[in-house]
Amino acid sequence: MGFDINYIIGHVDEELICPICTDVLETPVQSLHCEHAFCRVCIEKWMLLKKQCPVDRSELLPSHLAPASRLMRNMLGRLQIRCPFSENDCPLILSLDDYRAHVLICQFNPKAIVECKNCLMKVPKDELPDHNCIIELRKIVQDQATEIAVLKHSQGDHEIRFGYKIRDLEFLQYYLAALRSTSPFLRNVGNQL
Numbered sequence: 590m591g592f593d594i595n596y597i598i599g600h601v602d603e604e605l606i607c608p609i610c611t612d613v614l615e616t617p618v619q620s621l622h623c624e625h626a627f628c629r630v631c632i633e634k635w636m637l638l639k640k641q642c643p644v645d646r647s648e649l650l651p652s653h654l655a656p657a658s659r660l661m662r663n664m665l666g667r668l669q670i671r672c673p674f675s676e677n678d679c680p681l682i683l684s685l686d687d688y689r690a691h692v693l694i695c696q697f698n699p700k701a702i703v704e705c706k707n708c709l710m711k712v713p714k715d716e717l718p719d720h721n722c723i724i725e726l727r728k729i730v731q732d733q734a735t736e737i738a739v740l741k742h743s744q745g746d747h748e749i750r751f752g753y754k755i756r757d758l759e760f761l762q763y764y765l766a767a768l769r770s771t772s773p774f775l776r777n778v779g780n781q782l
């Protein structure tokens with residue numbers, strides 16, 4: 590999945606666009622045969638379905654792919670991209686390398702994870718106004734109670750199976766003893782066991 594071309598500042602060369610997602614190349618790889626370049630994630634998904642270059646349909650196998658040329662990586666390295674939350678007033682302009690990390694922590698990201706000051710639970714920022722510490726903590730306690738109940742149940746199952754095994758063993762011992770007492774041959778075998 591590439592970088593949204595709408596947020597890139599200035600002109601983008603066509604060779605820096607992934608033909609699969611039509612955005613700017615992210616972690617680009619290049620075919621050693623036809624030199625077409627794709628986002629690594631995009632072409633890996635594509636090759637699950639087809640072993641063909643999506644541009645010229647020539648044969649394309651995983652072994653044909655290599656990291657993009659230094660020239661291409663340098664060109665990508667010079668691109669600048671606005672934060673996708675610039676609509677929410679984030680003023681930052683970033684290099685492609687810094688983009689993903691920033692989006693996760695951007696304070697203008699409505700889904701950014703923040704900590705509730707009362708219960709210290711981590712919640713998406715946009716859910717904080719509706720966040721109710723008591724309800725959330727009760728949910729956690731209930732989840733844990735369910736987990737404990739499940740564990741107890743499976744422990745019970747093990748004990749029951751163990752009980753069956755012991756009874757089987759006892760039965761075999763009685764059976765063997767009975768056989769031994771009726772057959773001299775088995776008596777000897779039994780002694781060897």
Ligand SMILES: [Zn+2]
Binds near residue numbers: 609
């Ligand atoms: Zn792509």
Ligand SMILES: [Zn+2]
Binds near residue numbers: 624625642643645647
């Ligand atoms: Zn190609």
Ligand SMILES: [Zn+2]
Binds near residue numbers: 674675692
């Ligand atoms: Zn931002």
Ligand SMILES: [Zn+2]
Binds near residue numbers: 705720
């Ligand atoms: Zn809370």
